[in-house]
Amino acid sequence: MVTPRALATDEIFPASSSSSGARPRTPGRRAELVAYGVPFIANPDLPERFRREAPLNTADFSTLYSGEEKGYTDYPALR
Structure with missing residues (x-):
């Protein structure tokens, strides 16, 4: 086996x-x-952040994979 x-x-x-x-x-x-993985969850605009060499959001691990919206839709985007 x-x-x-x-x-x-x-x-x-x-x-x-x-x-x-x-x-x-x-x-x-x-x-x-x-x-x-996690960097994309915390930074939905990750490719643009790389292009601009912008700082990355830090993931809130207490909200990941909780089944709730918090932690998936509330990370700040670049302006």
Whole structure:
């Protein structure tokens, strides 16, 4: 019997490179796949914040995945 386990992206696609909050960014390397989870929840305008090099909102972890609107629709947007 094979025991299931989580595979790292580079195990599945050895010629690719990826980046997420769980893995440190390597200066000078480009990622083919980039994952954003919580930063996108707290910053629905995340691509624009990156373009402008604007500060990011801090996620309120006490409201994440609570099933309520608070924490999903009330983060301040850029002006």
